[in-house]
Amino acid sequence: MPVSSRARPAAALVLVSTLAALGLGPAASPAVAANIPVGAGSYSDTRPPGTSGPTTNTGTPVTPKVTEAARNEPVPTNDWWSSLAFQRYGDNPYSTPMYGHPLTYQATSGGLEVGYPTTPAIVGEGRQYEYAHKADLTLGLTGLNSPDTKADSWSDWTVTPYWSDGARTLRTTIGHGLPFVYAKGSGGDARITTAGAPTVFADDGNVLGITVAGHHYALFAPTGSDWSVSGSTVTAGLGAKDYFSVAVLPSTDALATYRKYAYSFVTGSEVSWSTDAGTVRATYRLTTQPQEGTETGTLQALYRHQWLHTTDALTPYTYVSPRGTMKVREATSFTTSQQGSGVLPALPAAGGVDRARLKGYLDEAANAADPFSGATDTYWTGKALGRLAQLVPVADQIGEGATRDKLLGLLKGRLEEWFTAGGASEFSYDKQWKTLIGYPASYGSDTELNDHHFHYSYYVYAAAIVAQYDQAWAADSNWGSMVKTLVRDAANPSRTDADFPFLRGFDVYAGHSWASGHQGFAAGNNQESSSESTNLSAALVLWGSATGDTRLRDLGGYLLATESEAIAQYWFDADQEVFPSSYGHDTVGMVWGSGAAYSTWWTANPEEIHGINVLPVTGGSLHLAREKDAIRRNLAEMERENGGPAVEWRDILWEFEALADPAAAKAKWDAGGAAYTPEAGESRAHTYHWIATLDALGAPDVTVTGSLPTSAVFSRNGVRVYAAHNFGATATTVTFSDGTTLDVPARSTATR
Structure with missing residues (x-):
């Protein structure tokens, strides 16, 4: 649950030109409050009556404090x-x-x-x-x-x-x-x-x-x-x-x-980045100007997640920081290179899944009296969208076309409601702060500009799943333009967009996102649910792949690879080199500018402290399997702090364990059966499919990467299974880093 703590510009011509440059089509430019058409959708240029935008802590409206x-x-x-x-x-x-x-x-x-x-x-x-x-x-x-x-x-x-x-x-x-x-x-x-x-x-x-x-x-x-x-x-x-x-x-x-x-x-x-054959490279460059003399070089200190992945020369100088040792480079730039993190729309078909049992769970979710569980605000609506979207490729995988289409209809209907201004739910642009806010808002997404990357990740993810099956729906002239507008708010790849800032939530040098819009804490800024941040990155990979937008696909790849390492080091202390020796925890729920905390914003329950950096579990979660020992330490600590196995969020934590030890997770599922209440963003259908599939295929093997961003490898008893999804209209061959190749037909998933 995230708790931490964009609209028309003043000149309509700026918006029109920006939209046109991004292929989003023309926009109206009324002189009074209006709904702004974007493809088949729209957003408003004023807030709904009775709502608020950014304020001080006492509720006084506030505008940007800039020169x-x-x-x-x-x-x-x-x-x-x-x-x-x-x-x-x-x-x-x-x-x-x-x-x-x-x-x-x-x-x-x-x-x-x-x-x-x-x-x-x-x-x-x-x-x-x-x-x-x-x-x-x-x-x-x-x-x-x-x-x-x-x-x-x-x-x-x-x-x-x-x-x-x-x-x-x-x-x-x-x-x-x-x-x-x-x-x-x-x-x-x-x-x-x-x-x-x-x-x-x-x-x-x-x-x-x-x-x-x-x-x-x-x-x-x-x-x-x-x-x-x-x-x-x-x-x-x-x-x-x-x-x-x-x-x-x-x-x-x-x-x-x-x-x-x-x-x-x-x-x-x-920063600039590129992805190629499963490798993500990023160059971090400073510009300088001499005030006297001719020297234009400089010194800069690299964080651990950076110097672990650079071959550039470093000096012997180091600094202390809350993220472990920082190492100094004598130059205006450095480059990192690391393995990309594969993203799948769903785990591939596997023999260990009981199709009849899975169908029953799917029917339970698709035929619920209220599939959205009463959600009205941006966050909880997003959670519901994510839960249903996870099931679409699962239903398709076992031939349940009617269930698949019903789920797709639910997703389209709710997305279109939000993507159309004037109803009970809509997005509204704040021209002073140049941000797109969803109303009804929640957790300070309006008054504090918190968590936009968390909330909107679910909308982009759900839209990517729809695009996989209905490309016409995702066209810019249809609903794709509104999806891109949400992306521009939360993770804009452009530095020249006059309407939204560059990568609002993501701190490219820190290697991860920040949740608070105002950063108004003695401890600096913070982020709790790093996994909801990577949910946006994975959604960008899927959306970009499904719509042919390689720019957004590669942006997602860069963000995911970078934040994956930051999560491993700064949330899970994977190398046990970051947390102070005097600190008595193996993982944290929140990272702050000044350090980190074994806590969440809303509870001290260990299950949720550990689970908040896992959910939502999707085909974009496979990167977590890179540090299997850290997963084991993480779960062992949870049980120590909890006084026993998980109860409330057992499904999330079983799925997490399956990334390191699928057999152990399957044994817990078998022992507990389906007699539990799923976490709000999960379903029995998805949890069963996830655990049973990994038990059959083996845990993700992230030491091998594929040339396609939507590919992954699994390993069980030394036997590797290669999987990839091809969103393209023609067949393709994926080459993996161990030399294995996999032919994947158009618009389908293949395994070997």
Whole structure:
């Protein structure tokens, strides 16, 4: 269950041109409130009566807190720094703590607090570890007293906060992996206020090395300036210049290396990706501009999920972070390469499935009095859509065409209701925040812009299953345009779309998504259900494959491969190298900017703490099988904490176990039979099919990948089974990384 915590632009021509560029067709441009046609569907350009958009915590409407230069730019909510732009608290017009790693930050009236937490605290009765922000120093200008801090510009993983009090102006550029803070100011001297009297270990006029709270910093002023230390205040005149920088050093002897890049200011960041024959490559690149001299290189610290998958040279320098050791690279870019994560619309047919029994379970789901279980809001409607969509290819697989078509009808009907403005449920565009909000909303998806990637993942997944069987329905001129509009809101691949930000929920450098739209917490941003995030990535693979949209297919492949590794390392501690040694848990339910917690937003029930990062179980969940030992540790801990086997979410956890030990999961299913209440997004039909199929085929073997994104391998007693689904209109041959080939007829699944 996700709890964490887009619409017309001002100029109709912008929307029309954007829609046309994406093949979504023309849009109306009325001068008053209206429904905007998109293909066969529509959304509204105003909220339904009685509903709310983004607000402060007391319910006061709030608009983006950005400078005039950024006024028309789509604001990337759900980021590590979003509190700069989304003022969640009326009495804090600056920011809450922001966790860039290795540095942490918080904006204040006098400038930017900077910290480097290196010692974890275990809090919350042992359930949470955190490297909480604590200011070692505050970077600013003499006399600066700004009434607020705004976001002035941003890129894929950097942001530039802005302060002005009328007489003085300050901009700083900060980001993930940046050991430097780059500052540009006017109207006053550079001023560094330290948490205590600093110890000076190096003094060369405009370059000063100081130690504060056990952490080493280097201060760089323009050539010709001189730093002056008076108690806990350090100042330097800028003369005719406007720049200075501060770096956190891994050690005092690193000063010479860091000095080389002190004036090569980072001005932007961008990731690019590609997929080829089962391999996903991504390049992370910084742009720089020298303030003096000609040096354009830089230093950047890589997270564990990145340096595990790069062959680029790294320095001996390292930093502490809540995500384990960060390693430093001396260059403006690095490239990662990792195996893709195969996605199937459903597990393939297997001999271990009792078709008569499966048919009974399918009939139970398809013929329910209310197949949507009373769902009205975006999240619970999504869960119901996902539950029914999982059963469509299963019914088709055993020849139950009537059941398949009935399920497809249910999916189409409910999707079309939501994709048509003016009814009891609709999507509405907020032109100030440039976001598409579904009403009825839930869990702060409206007031806090929470969880859009969670909620919309189910709609895209269900639409992908419909597209597999009815391509006409998914055409842009029909309902496909509304699906793409939801994608543009939650996971927009475009940086030039004037109506939605680039990858709203996904933090490309952190390697995973964030759930809170405003990031307004002392612990930074957070994400609980990483698996509902990867549900969107897997849905993009399926939707892109079913509709021939290779751009969205490959986007999904990049997001899934990247977040899969982040989940393994930061939620499940697969290598047992991330969680502090003093932390007494093998898995966490939530990751925070400052650390992680063995908890959820709504319950302390161990079954749900463990299960929330598994559901929904689909053909996009196979990536979890990469770390089978972590699955075993995870489930063992659940039983210890639970005081016995799962009861409430037994189906989710059985399915999880089947990814590592299908026989054990099958034994539990056989012992318990069907005498349980399925989790809200699950059904007996799907759980039985999943467990019985894996028991017959074996657990996923993710050491072998296929040339088609919709392929997978299973292994039982040393025997591999190769599977792939071909969405294309002609037969294709899939080549696997072990040399095996598989011929797959058009629009079908094949196994070998």
